Amino acid sequence: MSSSPPSKGRPRDPRSHEAIISATAALVAEMGYAATSIGGVAARAGVGKDTIYRRWPGKPELVFEAVFTTTDQAPIPDTGTLTGDLTVLLQGLVEEFHSPAAAAALPGLLADFAADPSLKARIRSDFLAPSKERLLIVFERAVLRGEIAAGTPVDLVLDTLAGAVFFHIGLVGEHPTPQLAGRLATVIAKGIEIR
Amino acid sequence: MSSSPPSKGRPRDPRSHEAIISATAALVAEMGYAATSIGGVAARAGVGKDTIYRRWPGKPELVFEAVFTTTDQAPIPDTGTLTGDLTVLLQGLVEEFHSPAAAAALPGLLADFAADPSLKARIRSDFLAPSKERLLIVFERAVLRGEIAAGTPVDLVLDTLAGAVFFHIGLVGEHPTPQLAGRLATVIAKGIEIR
Amino acid sequence: MSSSPPSKGRPRDPRSHEAIISATAALVAEMGYAATSIGGVAARAGVGKDTIYRRWPGKPELVFEAVFTTTDQAPIPDTGTLTGDLTVLLQGLVEEFHSPAAAAALPGLLADFAADPSLKARIRSDFLAPSKERLLIVFERAVLRGEIAAGTPVDLVLDTLAGAVFFHIGLVGEHPTPQLAGRLATVIAKGIEIR
Amino acid sequence: MSSSPPSKGRPRDPRSHEAIISATAALVAEMGYAATSIGGVAARAGVGKDTIYRRWPGKPELVFEAVFTTTDQAPIPDTGTLTGDLTVLLQGLVEEFHSPAAAAALPGLLADFAADPSLKARIRSDFLAPSKERLLIVFERAVLRGEIAAGTPVDLVLDTLAGAVFFHIGLVGEHPTPQLAGRLATVIAKGIEIR
DNA sequence: GGGTAACCGAGACGGTACGTCAGGTCTTGCG
DNA sequence: CGCAAGACCTGACGTACCGTCTCGGTTACCC
Incomplete structure (x- = not known):
């Protein structure tokens, strides 16, 4: 293989x-x-x-x-609610984007990846893949609990979560408050929940 | 002056x-x-x-x-609902980020701005200021209509909108579907609305 | 011009x-x-x-x-005999090839010139031209004096003189004795003289 | 040994x-x-x-x-005259210096040898030794015939012969005419002969 | 209406980094 | 130990930009 x-x-x-x-x-x-x-x-x-x-x-x-050596060994969150799970996921993203090396590297690194056609595809497959895997399972559980619809677009939601954190922390340079992950999770969860 | x-x-x-x-x-x-x-x-x-x-x-x-010469002459949207207003705003963002020059420039440009302390502040003041102005008024109207709470954090919501669009279009390179702005607007509006 | x-x-x-x-x-x-x-x-x-x-x-x-900045301001020798003139010319060559910078530079320099087709021609035109000019006049006078024939090949004699000095001093690394120029001049002059 | x-x-x-x-x-x-x-x-x-x-x-x-694998099996020339012997010797040198590999190698090779103190000595001992051996015998015979003096400096004459051929063929890049060896031999022989 | 000061084009300047290549040494596994 | 393969460190290559400077020359304002 x-x-x-x-x-x-x-x-x-x-x-x-x-x-x-x-x-x-x-x-x-x-x-x-x-x-x-x-x-x-x-x-x-x-x-x-x-x-x-x-x-x-x-x-x-x-x-x-x-x-980005963090082999993402973090367990898949299972708090019982979509909001809770997303909060945990986002806390992971915030921490990852806020670490000294990552914060210093991310804007230029993503720009170089985006500029090279052969690297552009790897943004989704390499940067986001681990998070997507976890988000998929979180979504599956939320579907079973009846919180969200079955067809909720994972990629778009993930782009939104990652984009929001990257823009807020990485580009604008906002220092992350402890409430940040929770706030964003609440908004997105409420936004995609049924009803 | x-x-x-x-x-x-x-x-x-x-x-x-x-x-x-x-x-x-x-x-x-x-x-x-x-x-x-x-x-x-x-x-x-x-x-x-x-x-x-x-x-x-x-x-x-x-x-x-x-x-970014777009002197942002676009009128402030006033569709009667928060979702409608956000949709219009996001359509503007999507168009702006998707224009050939902007798409080619944005990742590297934002990276250079983020890397230079004296330029970092201008991301918020120059890139986002026009949108923020419009978003503020949209929010004021929504508050008056009772759709959202008075203290809804404009900056954070704006970072989320801009980050989502930038990441989705600019970095990952997704071609924007006609529904994109509406979908995102719906999610965010629902997410920040009262109840 | x-x-x-x-x-x-x-x-x-x-x-x-x-x-x-x-x-x-x-x-x-x-x-x-x-x-x-x-x-x-x-x-x-x-x-x-x-x-x-x-x-x-x-x-x-x-x-x-x-x-090789030596603008070769040396006067054209005119001692009255071919042997004497050649001795002076050869003394100049010996001095030139024996100077610290020239001795250090010449083997590698000539090798690089010889290896590049576009530089090869310059060995004759740039390195040897000043000496050839002088040798021509020396030969003219010797012809008038009846020492040598009119058609004596200047280039071949010059190659012999330069080659002998370069090989002896530059490559083999022999320290030049005071008699060197005179000895070589005598041999060559006798060799090309009529009779 | x-x-x-x-x-x-x-x-x-x-x-x-x-x-x-x-x-x-x-x-x-x-x-x-x-x-x-x-x-x-x-x-x-x-x-x-x-x-x-x-x-x-x-x-x-x-x-x-x-x-330079030519194990120099060529017999020692014995034509009966110094000029003849030198012509044969020079023909060998011309052929050796004009072979494709030798012509391509010699300038750079000699430069590298000359630049390294530990190799410089080998120019005389390895490159020239076979020729010197033959020249010595040619000279001995010429002395016996009364053509040249007993003390004629072999090394200097050899440097002149080799230098002339190397410069003319190897550096300046002149194509050797059939008369070249004979002409040079005549000049040098006449130059060193008694009278 | 003559100075003068800033602008303009061109391109030289001292730097820094690029990505490649050769030299000569070393470390594998296999004979 | 020899051998093929190839990794290793060093250091040079020639190119591309950077941001500054120095030319000759040109406007337009101010005295």
Whole structure:
């Protein structure tokens, strides 16, 4: 299923990989996305530029991997109400978007992804996929509870949730209040509920 | 109120201004934001680079002025219902974000604004101000009609509307369906209405 | 007659030119031709790389100009005998090839010129032209004196003289003895003289 | 005399040696010396880079061995006159310097040898040694015939012969005429002969 | 109506980063 | 140990922009 590893020649040193990733995360958090250069990452990681280009095609892919390593092990929320579930989901999004590295990286990173046709598709498939999976299950439960209709468009709702948080936190730079996730969840839940 | 013009020496040629603005808009639409350079704009406009730097501090400010010239002459919607008013407002946002130049410019442009502390504030004051003004009046009427509470947070709702549209259209690259504005308006209106 | 200077835009700063030339000469003398890089010259001259590439197409042309500035103001020898004239000419060649910068530069420089078809022709026209001019006059006088035949091939003799000195001094690295020029001159003069 | 072979472990595969040598000769002839890289030779020979570095310290030594394999089996000329002998010797030099691989390799190769102190000595000992041996014998015979003096400096004459041919053919790129060797031989022989 | 000060085009300037390539060393698994 | 493969660090390559500067030359205002 997965591509067989060639296993020919010297294997790539996982310590280089690790050093590159953490140097990237540190530089992005310290200097911002635009001021982070491949050369700078290489110097900081004590690595040649080729070692980076061998693994990633460019800065966007590298930063994406370095900053969004959160393997999203968070459990799927199950509070018993749609509003409660959405609140938990949104709290996750707010935290993710507000972490130092992510906040520094996201605007430039998404801009680079959006600008490259071959990367644009990955916004949905890589950035949003984990959240979509969870939102799908939350919606299934809400449908069973009779809170929302069966055909509620997951992608559109997810774009709204993510867009709202990204715009509010990432672009406008608003510091997230503790109530933020709850407020947004309430509005959206009420908005899509039956009746 | 505005800075007094020096009025000493040769006045700036308004034809240069015009040529720069339209060259910028054309280049952004054709090549995208990242591939648009000041030098390229100057060459296309038949103008020296200094003539650009004399008027704008950098690419973000230039592109902002070139692409968002919509003097927002659109009348404030007054359909009689909050949902109707929001639909009209959102249609405006969708159109604005979907125009070729704006779609090509927005992700990179917002990223550059967000990355520069001195520009970050202008996202709210320049990008969103016209919409906020209209949304305020729409909300006032809705309060008078008893549809929403008096203290409904305008900024947060606006960030949600703008974020949803920007994310959906600008980043994910979804082609806007005719129903999009209405759907979003319905959800948000229902979500913030009393009861 | 000469190409008209464009005189459009900011003129090139002759101090940059000067700084680049002397940095190049110094680096070649200190480090050798191969270890002299455009980037190194730029750093040493306090100049951007573009400023170098704007004036010279590459390292060979730059080094050539930097090292062989000797405008060959040496007078044409006229000692009364072919042997004497050739001795003076050869002393000039020996000195030129033995100067620190030239000795360090010549093997690599000539190799780069010989490897590039568009530069190859310049070996004869740029490196050898001044010597050929002098040798021509020396030969004319020797013909008048009846020492050599009228059709003696200048280019071939010049290649022999230059090749002998270059090989002996530049490649094999022999330290030139005071008698070297005289010995070679005697051999060649005797070899081409009538009888 | 030679370094003792390790004779521990697997012996070196002579087919690799052969493949490397012929790949090197082919690449040098096709692409030139500068454009010939160790990596390219390895790929062409179907060999790992280490297998090359295990046998040769670097490109100069490798190319030298690949291009100058002519084990100089040519017999020592004995035509009865110094001019005749020198003509035969020079014909050999001209042919050697004019062969496709040698012509492509020589300028860069000699430059690399001259630039490295540890290789510089080998120009005389490796490049010129076979010719010197023959020239010595030619000179001995000429001394016996009374054509030249006993103390004629072999090295200097050899540098002159080699330098003239190398400069004329290798650097300036002159196509060798059939008379070239004879003409040079006549000049030099006349030049060094007694009287 | 003559200065003078700012504007204009062109393009040179010192920098920084790009993505590629070669050099020479090393580390795999397999003979 | 040899060997093919290929990862590794270093450092140079030539290009593209950045934002500033310096030319010659042109307006338009102010004295």
